[in-house]
Amino acid sequence: MKPLSEQDHYEVLEVARDASGEGVERAYRLAHGTYTDDSLAGYSVLSNADAAAIRERIETAYRVISDAESRRAYDASLRAVDDTPEPPRPSPEEQVQAVLELEVPEAVVSGIEPFEEFEEEPGGAFDGARLRRSRMRRGLELDDVARVTKVSSTYLRFLEEERFEELPARVYVRGFITLYAGCVGLDAQSVAEDYMRRFDSQSISPGRRGAPS
Numbered sequence: 449m450k451p452l453s454e455q456d457h458y459e460v461l462e463v464a465r466d467a468s469g470e471g472v473e474r475a476y477r478l479a480h481g482t483y484t485d486d487s488l489a490g491y492s493v494l495s496n497a498d499a500a501a502i503r504e505r506i507e508t509a510y511r512v513i514s515d516a517e518s519r520r521a522y523d524a525s526l527r528a529v530d531d532t533p534e535p536p537r538p539s540p541e542e543q544v545q546a547v548l549e550l551e552v553p554e555a556v557v558s559g560i561e562p563f564e565e566f567e568e569e570p571g572g573a574f575d576g577a578r579l580r581r582s583r584m585r586r587g588l589e590l591d592d593v594a595r596v597t598k599v600s601s602t603y604l605r606f607l608e609e610e611r612f613e614e615l616p617a618r619v620y621v622r623g624f625i626t627l628y629a630g631c632v633g634l635d636a637q638s639v640a641e642d643y644m645r646r647f648d649s650q651s652i653s654p655g656r657r658g659a660p661s
Contacts, residue, residue, distance in 0.1 A: 452502065456526060457509035465523065469514065476510040574634070574642040576610040579625075582632045583608075597627035604628060607643075612650045621647055 629639035
């Protein structure tokens with residue numbers, strides 16, 4: 449239930465917005481009687497001050513909706529609030545851009561040199577296995593990358609395992625792979641372009657993919 453301060457007058461009296469005058473009157477008398485000083489309903493639960501505040505709220509609600517003219521004005525104000533459109537949600541592209549603008553802490557990617565004996569051959573494809581090797585050479589767990597990039601460790605694992613059918617829409621995958629590459633010290637743009645070619649080559653219906661939850 450909403451806090452009393454957030455309830456509209458109808459909710460305070462516990463009546464529908466189309467309640468008749470008789471219905472409003474009955475609801476008012478019931479609500480008012482519940483919070484009188486000698487009522488057992490709030491005994492040992494509400495202080496006298498709390499009960500008085502509730503009674504005042506009930507009185508205000510009743511005064512407004514028991515009078516036809518003030519009720520019409522109040523109803524109009526409620527409709528105006530109900531009709532206020534929600535702010536537009538950012539597009540998938542905007543959401544990804546917001547993630548890409550997150551700064552990767554230097555402490556995560558600096559000072560951890562790859563082992564020379566495990567250096568990759570130049571020109572190799574940036575596939576999931578190579579991404580995983582790059583991460584492991586830097587001593588990073590998937591949870592470490594997830595914490596920095598804000599990308600679910602589940603999706604990061606799907607990137608490494610190239611489980612393309614489990615990944616969301618293309619725009620998200622490109623954002624994820626760009627963040628992943630930057631976090632493990634790779635050239636993000638080169639990795640993203642290479643990986644997305646592999647992603648695009650898969651014959652998976654775009655309709656099966658959606659925005660990540």
